[in-house]
Amino acid sequence: MTRDERGARVMLSRVVEPGDEVCGRWIREVGPVEAVRWLTGGGGQPRGMTDARWAGLRARAERADPDRDLDRARAAGVRYVCPGEAEWPAQLDDLGDGRPVGLWVRGPSSLRMWALRSVAVVGARACTEYGAHMAADLGAGLAERGWVVVSGGAYGVDGAAHRGALAAGGATVAVLACGVDRPYPSGHARLITRIAEQGLVVGELPPGAHPTPSRFVLRNRVIAALTRGTVVVEAAYRSGALVTARAARRLGRFTMGVPGPATSSLSAGVHELLRQEAVLVSDAAEVVELVGEIGELAPERRGPVLPRDLLAPGARCVLDALPARRVAPVDAIARAAATSTDEAIARLYELRALGFVERHGDGWKLTRQATAPVRDHREVR
Structure with a gap:
Protein backbone atom coordinates (compact mmCIF):
# COMPACT_ATOMS: atom_id res chain seq x y z
CA MET A 1 0.00 0.00 0.00
CA THR A 2 1.64 3.24 -1.17
CA ARG A 3 1.32 6.51 0.74
CA ASP A 4 -0.88 7.93 -2.04
CA GLU A 5 -3.21 4.92 -1.95
CA ARG A 6 -3.47 5.08 1.83
CA GLY A 7 -4.19 8.81 1.72
CA ALA A 8 -6.82 8.24 -0.97
CA ARG A 9 -8.60 5.58 1.08
CA VAL A 10 -8.53 7.80 4.17
CA MET A 11 -10.18 10.54 2.15
CA LEU A 12 -12.72 8.15 0.65
CA SER A 13 -13.69 6.98 4.15
CA ARG A 14 -14.78 10.57 4.79
CA VAL A 15 -16.64 10.87 1.47
CA VAL A 16 -18.26 7.47 0.79
CA GLU A 17 -20.96 6.05 3.06
CA PRO A 18 -20.38 2.53 4.46
CA GLY A 19 -21.75 -0.26 2.30
CA ASP A 20 -22.21 1.89 -0.84
CA GLU A 21 -21.85 -0.78 -3.52
CA VAL A 22 -22.00 1.68 -6.44
CA CYS A 23 -19.02 3.58 -5.06
CA GLY A 24 -17.38 0.30 -4.09
CA ARG A 25 -17.55 -0.95 -7.67
CA TRP A 26 -16.21 2.35 -8.97
CA ILE A 27 -13.25 2.32 -6.54
CA ARG A 28 -12.51 -1.29 -7.48
CA GLU A 29 -12.54 -0.50 -11.18
CA VAL A 30 -10.44 2.69 -11.21
CA GLY A 31 -8.52 2.40 -7.91
CA PRO A 32 -8.64 4.70 -4.89
CA VAL A 33 -6.14 7.27 -6.20
CA GLU A 34 -8.01 7.71 -9.48
CA ALA A 35 -11.34 7.84 -7.63
CA VAL A 36 -10.06 10.75 -5.56
CA ARG A 37 -8.87 12.47 -8.75
CA TRP A 38 -12.38 12.18 -10.18
CA LEU A 39 -13.90 13.58 -6.99
CA THR A 40 -11.58 16.58 -7.02
CA GLY A 41 -12.49 17.51 -10.58
CA GLY A 42 -10.02 15.52 -12.62
CA GLY A 43 -12.30 12.88 -14.09
CA GLY A 44 -15.77 11.87 -15.17
CA GLN A 45 -18.73 10.53 -13.24
CA PRO A 46 -19.11 6.89 -12.15
CA ARG A 47 -21.65 4.85 -14.08
CA GLY A 48 -24.90 4.15 -12.30
CA MET A 49 -24.68 7.33 -10.21
CA THR A 50 -27.15 10.21 -10.47
CA ASP A 51 -26.01 13.80 -10.95
CA ALA A 52 -27.41 14.80 -7.57
CA ARG A 53 -25.54 12.05 -5.76
CA TRP A 54 -22.31 12.82 -7.57
CA ALA A 55 -22.63 16.47 -6.64
CA GLY A 56 -23.11 15.46 -3.01
CA LEU A 57 -19.99 13.31 -3.02
CA ARG A 58 -17.92 16.07 -4.59
CA ALA A 59 -19.18 18.54 -1.99
CA ARG A 60 -18.01 16.15 0.73
CA ALA A 61 -14.67 15.74 -1.01
CA GLU A 62 -14.08 19.49 -0.94
CA ARG A 63 -14.29 19.45 2.85
CA ALA A 64 -12.29 16.24 3.38
CA ASP A 65 -8.79 16.54 4.82
CA PRO A 66 -7.08 13.12 5.11
CA ASP A 67 -3.98 14.53 6.81
CA ARG A 68 -6.16 16.09 9.53
CA ASP A 69 -8.02 12.79 10.00
CA LEU A 70 -4.76 10.86 10.32
CA ASP A 71 -3.36 13.39 12.83
CA ARG A 72 -6.54 13.18 14.87
CA ALA A 73 -6.41 9.38 14.73
CA ARG A 74 -2.79 9.23 15.88
CA ALA A 75 -3.59 11.51 18.81
CA ALA A 76 -6.35 9.08 19.88
CA GLY A 77 -4.18 5.97 19.44
CA VAL A 78 -6.08 4.93 16.29
CA ARG A 79 -4.60 3.40 13.13
CA TYR A 80 -6.04 2.95 9.64
CA VAL A 81 -6.00 -0.53 8.10
CA CYS A 82 -6.43 -0.89 4.33
CA PRO A 83 -7.45 -3.93 2.22
CA GLY A 84 -4.45 -6.04 1.32
CA GLU A 85 -2.37 -5.02 4.33
CA ALA A 86 -1.09 -7.56 6.83
CA GLU A 87 -3.72 -6.66 9.45
CA TRP A 88 -6.66 -6.65 7.04
CA PRO A 89 -9.12 -9.54 7.73
CA ALA A 90 -9.48 -11.25 4.36
CA GLN A 91 -13.00 -12.47 5.17
CA LEU A 92 -14.26 -8.88 4.79
CA ASP A 93 -13.57 -9.29 1.06
CA ASP A 94 -16.62 -11.60 0.98
CA LEU A 95 -18.71 -8.41 1.07
CA GLY A 96 -17.68 -7.72 -2.53
CA ASP A 97 -18.25 -4.13 -3.60
CA GLY A 98 -19.87 -3.49 -0.23
CA ARG A 99 -16.67 -4.14 1.72
CA PRO A 100 -15.25 -1.25 3.77
CA VAL A 101 -12.90 1.18 2.05
CA GLY A 102 -10.72 0.63 5.11
CA LEU A 103 -11.08 0.27 8.87
CA TRP A 104 -10.11 2.57 11.72
CA VAL A 105 -8.79 0.40 14.56
CA ARG A 106 -8.19 1.34 18.18
CA GLY A 107 -6.40 -1.16 20.41
CA PRO A 108 -3.09 -3.03 20.61
CA SER A 109 -3.94 -6.39 19.04
CA SER A 110 -4.01 -7.63 15.45
CA LEU A 111 -7.51 -7.46 13.98
CA ARG A 112 -6.72 -10.09 11.36
CA MET A 113 -5.50 -12.62 13.92
CA TRP A 114 -8.41 -12.03 16.26
CA ALA A 115 -10.98 -12.28 13.49
CA LEU A 116 -9.79 -15.77 12.56
CA ARG A 117 -11.35 -17.20 15.73
CA SER A 118 -14.27 -14.92 16.50
CA VAL A 119 -18.02 -15.14 17.10
CA ALA A 120 -20.59 -12.34 17.03
CA VAL A 121 -23.05 -12.09 19.92
CA VAL A 122 -25.83 -9.59 19.19
CA GLY A 123 -29.36 -8.88 20.33
CA ALA A 124 -31.89 -6.45 21.74
CA ARG A 125 -30.86 -3.14 23.28
CA ALA A 126 -33.81 -3.18 25.69
CA CYS A 127 -33.16 -6.76 26.70
CA THR A 128 -34.58 -8.57 29.72
CA GLU A 129 -32.55 -9.84 32.67
CA TYR A 130 -32.63 -13.25 31.01
CA GLY A 131 -31.17 -11.82 27.80
CA ALA A 132 -28.42 -9.96 29.65
CA HIS A 133 -27.58 -13.09 31.65
CA MET A 134 -27.40 -15.30 28.55
CA ALA A 135 -25.29 -12.77 26.63
CA ALA A 136 -22.84 -12.35 29.50
CA ASP A 137 -22.65 -16.12 29.98
CA LEU A 138 -21.97 -16.66 26.28
CA GLY A 139 -19.36 -13.91 26.24
CA ALA A 140 -17.54 -15.37 29.23
CA GLY A 141 -17.84 -18.97 27.99
CA LEU A 142 -16.50 -18.14 24.52
CA ALA A 143 -13.63 -16.10 25.98
CA GLU A 144 -12.67 -18.95 28.32
CA ARG A 145 -12.48 -21.24 25.28
CA GLY A 146 -10.13 -18.88 23.45
CA TRP A 147 -12.69 -17.25 21.16
CA VAL A 148 -12.98 -13.52 20.44
CA VAL A 149 -16.42 -12.03 21.13
CA VAL A 150 -17.52 -9.43 18.56
CA SER A 151 -20.49 -7.12 19.07
CA GLY A 152 -21.65 -3.56 18.48
CA GLY A 153 -20.96 -1.87 21.81
CA ALA A 154 -24.65 -0.96 22.26
CA TYR A 155 -26.80 -1.15 25.37
CA GLY A 156 -28.44 -4.46 26.28
CA VAL A 157 -27.15 -7.70 24.79
CA ASP A 158 -24.09 -6.13 23.12
CA GLY A 159 -22.81 -4.59 26.33
CA ALA A 160 -23.50 -7.74 28.34
CA ALA A 161 -21.55 -9.88 25.83
CA HIS A 162 -18.57 -7.51 25.92
CA ARG A 163 -18.60 -7.41 29.73
CA GLY A 164 -18.80 -11.20 29.96
CA ALA A 165 -15.72 -11.59 27.76
CA LEU A 166 -13.80 -8.91 29.67
CA ALA A 167 -14.73 -10.41 33.03
CA ALA A 168 -13.31 -13.75 31.89
CA GLY A 169 -10.05 -12.04 30.93
CA GLY A 170 -10.77 -12.70 27.26
CA ALA A 171 -10.74 -10.82 23.98
CA THR A 172 -13.58 -8.74 22.59
CA VAL A 173 -14.11 -6.40 19.62
CA ALA A 174 -16.63 -3.56 19.42
CA VAL A 175 -17.63 -2.54 15.88
CA LEU A 176 -19.01 1.01 16.00
CA ALA A 177 -21.23 2.95 13.62
CA CYS A 178 -19.28 6.16 14.28
CA GLY A 179 -15.70 7.30 14.69
CA VAL A 180 -13.77 4.99 17.01
CA ASP A 181 -12.46 8.00 18.94
CA ARG A 182 -16.04 8.88 19.85
CA PRO A 183 -17.59 6.28 22.19
CA TYR A 184 -21.24 5.67 21.39
CA PRO A 185 -23.55 5.33 23.20
CA SER A 186 -22.11 7.87 25.63
CA GLY A 187 -23.31 5.76 28.56
CA HIS A 188 -20.86 3.08 27.41
CA ALA A 189 -17.85 5.42 27.28
CA ARG A 190 -16.06 3.58 30.09
CA LEU A 191 -16.88 0.17 28.61
CA ILE A 192 -15.64 1.12 25.14
CA THR A 193 -12.49 2.64 26.62
CA ARG A 194 -11.88 -0.61 28.48
CA ILE A 195 -12.48 -2.61 25.29
CA ALA A 196 -9.90 -0.43 23.51
CA GLU A 197 -7.39 -1.19 26.29
CA GLN A 198 -8.05 -4.93 26.55
CA GLY A 199 -9.49 -5.63 23.08
CA LEU A 200 -10.22 -3.70 19.87
CA VAL A 201 -12.62 -0.96 18.79
CA VAL A 202 -13.24 -0.92 15.03
CA GLY A 203 -15.20 1.28 12.62
CA GLU A 204 -15.43 2.35 8.99
CA LEU A 205 -16.03 6.02 9.69
CA PRO A 206 -13.22 8.52 10.27
CA PRO A 207 -12.50 10.20 13.62
CA GLY A 208 -15.29 12.39 14.90
CA ALA A 209 -17.96 10.93 12.58
CA HIS A 210 -21.39 10.61 14.17
CA PRO A 211 -23.78 7.63 13.98
CA THR A 212 -27.06 7.55 12.03
CA PRO A 213 -29.79 4.88 11.84
CA SER A 214 -28.61 3.72 8.42
CA ARG A 215 -25.01 3.49 9.60
CA PHE A 216 -26.07 1.18 12.44
CA VAL A 217 -27.75 -1.14 9.96
CA LEU A 218 -24.79 -1.14 7.58
CA ARG A 219 -22.34 -1.64 10.45
CA ASN A 220 -23.97 -5.02 11.05
CA ARG A 221 -22.67 -6.45 7.78
CA VAL A 222 -19.10 -5.91 9.06
CA ILE A 223 -19.89 -7.78 12.29
CA ALA A 224 -21.33 -10.64 10.23
CA ALA A 225 -18.45 -10.81 7.76
CA LEU A 226 -15.72 -10.47 10.37
CA THR A 227 -16.78 -13.55 12.37
CA ARG A 228 -17.30 -17.28 11.85
CA GLY A 229 -20.86 -17.12 13.08
CA THR A 230 -23.50 -14.90 14.69
CA VAL A 231 -25.50 -15.71 17.82
CA VAL A 232 -28.72 -13.76 18.39
CA VAL A 233 -29.85 -13.36 22.02
CA GLU A 234 -33.33 -11.80 22.24
CA ALA A 235 -34.59 -9.87 19.22
CA ALA A 236 -37.99 -8.54 18.21
CA TYR A 237 -39.25 -8.92 14.66
CA ARG A 238 -37.67 -5.62 13.51
CA SER A 239 -34.42 -5.94 15.45
CA GLY A 240 -31.14 -4.92 13.86
CA ALA A 241 -29.67 -8.11 15.31
CA LEU A 242 -31.69 -10.08 12.76
CA VAL A 243 -30.07 -7.98 10.01
CA THR A 244 -26.70 -9.18 11.28
CA ALA A 245 -27.84 -12.80 11.38
CA ARG A 246 -29.26 -12.71 7.86
CA ALA A 247 -26.13 -11.05 6.55
CA ALA A 248 -24.11 -13.84 8.17
CA ARG A 249 -26.34 -16.40 6.47
CA ARG A 250 -25.86 -14.76 3.05
CA LEU A 251 -22.11 -14.77 3.57
CA GLY A 252 -22.07 -18.47 4.39
CA ARG A 253 -21.42 -17.96 8.11
CA PHE A 254 -23.16 -19.90 10.87
CA THR A 255 -26.37 -18.39 12.23
CA MET A 256 -27.47 -19.28 15.76
CA GLY A 257 -30.23 -18.25 18.14
CA VAL A 258 -30.83 -18.53 21.88
CA PRO A 259 -34.48 -19.40 22.58
CA GLY A 260 -36.56 -17.52 25.12
CA PRO A 261 -40.14 -17.51 26.46
CA ALA A 262 -42.69 -18.03 23.69
CA THR A 263 -44.76 -15.21 25.22
CA SER A 264 -41.96 -12.62 25.01
CA SER A 265 -41.95 -10.17 22.09
CA LEU A 266 -38.17 -9.91 22.51
CA SER A 267 -37.84 -13.59 21.67
CA ALA A 268 -40.24 -13.50 18.70
CA GLY A 269 -37.57 -12.53 16.17
CA VAL A 270 -35.14 -15.16 17.43
CA HIS A 271 -37.80 -17.85 17.26
CA GLU A 272 -38.69 -16.88 13.70
CA LEU A 273 -35.02 -17.07 12.82
CA LEU A 274 -34.81 -20.52 14.41
CA ARG A 275 -37.84 -21.72 12.46
CA GLN A 276 -36.35 -20.64 9.15
CA GLU A 277 -32.59 -20.84 9.07
CA ALA A 278 -30.71 -20.77 12.39
CA VAL A 279 -29.36 -23.39 14.79
CA LEU A 280 -30.56 -23.39 18.40
CA VAL A 281 -27.79 -22.95 20.99
CA SER A 282 -27.99 -22.61 24.75
CA ASP A 283 -24.38 -22.07 25.83
CA ALA A 284 -20.86 -21.38 24.62
CA ALA A 285 -20.00 -25.08 24.25
CA GLU A 286 -22.78 -25.55 21.68
CA VAL A 287 -21.63 -22.43 19.80
CA VAL A 288 -18.05 -23.69 19.63
CA GLU A 289 -19.20 -27.14 18.49
CA LEU A 290 -20.79 -25.44 15.47
CA VAL A 291 -18.12 -22.87 14.54
CA GLY A 292 -14.99 -24.60 15.87
CA GLU A 293 -12.67 -27.25 14.58
CA ILE A 294 -13.31 -30.99 14.39
CA GLY A 295 -13.39 -32.44 17.88
CA GLU A 296 -14.54 -29.27 19.68
CA LEU A 297 -17.74 -30.96 20.83
CA ALA A 298 -20.27 -29.87 23.42
CA PRO A 299 -20.86 -32.35 26.26
CA GLU A 300 -23.70 -34.81 25.73
CA ARG A 301 -26.88 -33.53 27.41
CA ARG A 302 -28.93 -35.95 29.51
CA GLY A 303 -31.02 -35.96 32.63
CA PRO A 304 -29.84 -37.34 35.98
CA VAL A 305 -29.25 -41.09 36.21
CA LEU A 306 -31.46 -42.60 38.93
Missing part, protein backbone atom coordinates in the same frame (compact mmCIF):
# COMPACT_ATOMS: atom_id res chain seq x y z
CA PRO A 307 -30.41 -45.75 40.81
CA ARG A 308 -33.34 -47.69 39.36
CA ASP A 309 -32.13 -46.87 35.83
CA LEU A 310 -29.16 -49.18 36.47
CA LEU A 311 -31.30 -52.22 37.32
CA ALA A 312 -31.54 -55.21 35.03
CA PRO A 313 -34.84 -55.38 33.11
CA GLY A 314 -36.14 -58.32 35.18
CA ALA A 315 -35.43 -56.60 38.50
CA ARG A 316 -36.95 -53.33 37.25
CA CYS A 317 -40.10 -55.18 36.20
CA VAL A 318 -40.52 -56.72 39.68
CA LEU A 319 -39.82 -53.34 41.32
CA ASP A 320 -42.52 -51.69 39.18
CA ALA A 321 -44.98 -54.43 40.25
CA LEU A 322 -44.87 -53.44 43.93
CA PRO A 323 -47.62 -51.10 45.17
CA ALA A 324 -46.63 -47.61 46.23
CA ARG A 325 -47.58 -47.63 49.94
CA ARG A 326 -48.56 -51.08 51.19
CA VAL A 327 -47.16 -54.57 51.69
CA ALA A 328 -47.85 -57.06 48.89
CA PRO A 329 -47.55 -60.87 48.93
CA VAL A 330 -45.09 -62.60 46.62
CA ASP A 331 -47.75 -64.26 44.45
CA ALA A 332 -49.42 -60.89 43.77
CA ILE A 333 -46.07 -59.35 42.88
CA ALA A 334 -45.22 -62.25 40.55
CA ARG A 335 -48.60 -61.99 38.85
CA ALA A 336 -48.24 -58.20 38.32
CA ALA A 337 -44.72 -58.68 36.96
CA ALA A 338 -45.83 -61.52 34.64
CA THR A 339 -43.18 -63.86 36.01
CA SER A 340 -42.93 -66.99 38.21
CA THR A 341 -43.00 -66.91 42.01
CA ASP A 342 -39.43 -68.27 42.24
CA GLU A 343 -38.18 -65.57 39.84
CA ALA A 344 -40.03 -62.88 41.76
CA ILE A 345 -38.49 -64.04 45.07
CA ALA A 346 -34.98 -64.05 43.56
CA ARG A 347 -35.48 -60.53 42.22
CA LEU A 348 -36.95 -59.30 45.52
CA TYR A 349 -33.90 -60.45 47.48
CA GLU A 350 -31.70 -58.77 44.89
CA LEU A 351 -33.69 -55.54 45.27
CA ARG A 352 -33.49 -55.77 49.07
CA ALA A 353 -29.69 -55.98 48.89
CA LEU A 354 -29.74 -52.78 46.83
CA GLY A 355 -32.04 -51.01 49.29
CA PHE A 356 -35.14 -50.79 47.11
CA VAL A 357 -37.49 -53.13 49.07
CA GLU A 358 -37.88 -54.55 52.55
CA ARG A 359 -39.57 -57.70 53.85
CA HIS A 360 -42.58 -57.55 56.19
CA GLY A 361 -43.49 -61.07 57.29
CA ASP A 362 -44.61 -62.91 54.16
CA GLY A 363 -44.95 -59.71 52.15
CA TRP A 364 -42.73 -57.06 50.57
CA LYS A 365 -42.86 -53.27 50.55
CA LEU A 366 -40.98 -50.46 48.79
CA THR A 367 -38.42 -48.49 50.81
CA ARG A 368 -38.20 -44.70 50.90
CA GLN A 369 -35.30 -44.86 48.41
CA ALA A 370 -37.54 -46.61 45.90
CA THR A 371 -40.47 -44.23 46.32
CA ALA A 372 -38.47 -40.97 46.19
CA PRO A 373 -38.47 -40.61 42.35
CA VAL A 374 -41.72 -39.96 40.53
CA ARG A 375 -43.27 -43.30 39.56
CA ASP A 376 -46.48 -44.88 38.40
CA HIS A 377 -48.47 -45.47 41.63
CA ARG A 378 -50.37 -48.47 40.45
CA GLU A 379 -51.64 -51.07 42.97
CA VAL A 380 -51.10 -54.82 42.79
CA ARG A 381 -54.45 -56.50 42.52
